[in-house]
Amino acid sequence: MNDKKLADKKTADSSSIYTKTIFVWAGALISCFLWGSAFPMIKLGYKEFSIGAGEQATQILFAGIRFVIAGILAVAIGCIIQKRILIPKAGSLPMILKLSMFQTVGQYVLFYIGLAHTTGVRASIVTGTNVFAAIVVASLIFRQEKLTSRKTLGCVIGFLGVIVVNLAGTGLGEGDLVRGDLLILLSTFAYAFSSVLSKEYSKKEEPIILSGYQFFLGGLIMIAAGLLMGGRIQNVTPLGVVYLIYLAFVSAAAYSIWVFLIKYNPVSRVAVFGFMTPVFGVTTSILLLEEGSHFSLLHLASLILVSAGILIVNSKQSRS
Secondary structure (H helix, E strand, C coil), X not given: CHHHHHHHHHHHHHHHHHHCHHHHHHHHHHHHHHHHHHHHHHHHHHXXXXXCCCCHXXXXXXXXXXXHHHHHHHHXXXXXXXXXXXXXXXXXXXXXXXXXXXXXXXXXXXXXXXXXXXXXXXXXXXXXXXXXXXXXXXXXXXXXXXXXXXXXXXXXXXXXXXXXXXXXXXXXXXXXXXXXXHHHHHHHHHHHHHXXXXXXXXXXXXXXXXXXXHHHHHHHHHHHHHHHXXXXXXXXXXXXXXXXXXXXXXXXXXXXXXXXXXXXXXXXXXXXXXXHHHHHHHHHHHHHHCCHHHCCHXXXXXXXXXXXXXXXXXXXXXXX
């Protein structure tokens, strides 16, 4: 009994490191920067591979290839770090399949198609609602934590940022509200369910295994769907390959860190950093896509609103 208590104490002491503020902030901000940079890189990838806005099948195929590579990278990195072959436990396949349907297939099919019909700046702002969705799903549907007044306030302020950005009108460039912004908004709810499921499943399986294998499986499903729908990638360039590998790395690194943080912390404490993804997304879109001409004061106000949610939701009084 004493040995068991000692082992449990050591485990608790080691895991407590991952709940420290500096660890959570650093890991979450790295993930958000990587995700934010994906907005312009996807659009640059479309351009380099000559994938048009209306070529939805090819967009899904492109995404599938990205995630298969991401899955391989995630598992490979995990194997190197842990110095062993990472294989899912018996019974983990249903969890991996369900997670991949929300995190990879559901979220990114909607996201890739939506991004083709809007600007990188607008997409990055709309994606900020994933914080609101994740906290609501974790609190009201799965009952993993309490929905406090501070969490609610932070969600409302972050969501106001999305409303404000729509007031900017053509100041954020042309785009299709239904096939663009609405599809990206729906993708955030797929993300919300994947975050909550990740926390549940990480109690039974290693986060890196969940991350890598769900990407690989989801990517295969998307490749098959894209090919069956008639998708074809006909223009391959060295620069395009670089973009694709970078996007795969973004998925492998960012999501693996994110799932690891969620395992040891309340969903709301980690998810609120998602408000920083639009900030990084807007910045990189302006720099790489030359969307700076679309910047406006309303646009700046929306960034301030979505960023303010971090301090409110992540305050000590709102944790549970």
